[in-house]
Amino acid sequence: MGIRLVVIDDHPLVRAGVRAELEQSGAALEIVGEAADVEGAVAACHELRPDVALLDVHLPGGRGGGGAEVAASCADVEGLRFLALSVSDAPEDVVAVIRAGARGYVTKSISMPDLVEAIQRVASGDAAFSPRLAGFVLDAFGTHEVASADDELDLLSAREQEVMRLIARGYTYKEVASELFISIKTVETHVSAVLRKLQLSNRNELTRWAVRRHIV
Incomplete structure (x- = not known):
């Protein structure tokens, strides 16, 4: 049905x-x-x-x-x-x-x-x-704290976590590069590493992953 x-x-x-x-x-x-x-x-x-x-x-x-x-x-x-x-x-x-x-x-x-x-x-x-709307909800409901005990999150470096949060909020690669003062190519490298480590296929899956864990 x-x-x-x-x-x-x-x-x-x-x-x-x-x-x-x-x-x-x-x-x-x-x-x-x-x-x-x-x-x-x-x-x-x-x-x-x-x-x-x-x-x-x-x-x-x-x-x-x-x-x-x-x-x-x-x-x-x-x-x-x-x-x-x-x-x-x-x-x-x-x-x-x-x-x-x-x-x-x-x-x-x-x-x-x-x-x-x-x-x-x-x-x-x-x-x-x-993508951009998830951050509004997380902020409004006070769920922006990082789940430090999350084993999957621990797989990511500090910089990868920064990139992950911005991508999950819907930022473009260019916007992430500007926010973190790094090159777009570096952003692409970090995103690839994040997706590989978390076994995700694309940024939409990454956003859902972050929302489920209250990480943005």
């Missing part, structure tokens, strides 16, 4: 586009409903009881709380997990909807394969964030 989805967005074209792309993705996903405002979203989640709700953070209706209000109002729906999908990457939007109970937050610039992966991760109980 596929993952049952509700798509919540106040723009009909966005809902239609997301639906079409997901249905054409070939993934085991079933869109069972849609909603365009807070009241409709809360009703749909309670009535349809989907596995995952794709949730825009800015929605009309309700008490003005948007997506965060929807997530908080559906906390009693067993098995339901929210994945915020928004054009906004503002820290206050990210933190508000995560505090309300969402399991992840991705922006609408995400590719369809990455969105499908994020849905699958959230459905399985894991978290999913666009």
Whole structure:
């Protein structure tokens, strides 16, 4: 059985586009409903009881709380997990909807394969964030402390740990080089070493690794 989805967005074209792309993705996903405002979203989640709700953070209706209000109002729906999908990457939007109970937050610039992966991760109980947004959540919830007892982290040198944290936050290689006053080639070398030592394939996996361990 596929993952049952509700798509919540106040723009009909966005809902239609997301639906079409997901249905054409070939993934085991079933869109069972849609909603365009807070009241409709809360009703749909309670009535349809989907596995995952794709949730825009800015929605009309309700008490003005948007997506965060929807997530908080559906906390009693067993098995339901929210994945915020928004054009906004503002820290206050990210933190508000995560505090309300969402399991992840991705922006609408995400590719369809990455969105499908994020849905699958959230459905399985894991978290999913666009790279730059993970740092907002870690900072807001006070989880920026390094897990010093983590054996995997101990595999990395001090410089590799610095590079890893910045890459996990979504910095480009150029931005990391500027931040640490090293060359881009040196950054590339450190990233390759980090991925090899942690047995990861790419920076998206690195971000997820860091988020799960509260390391950024």
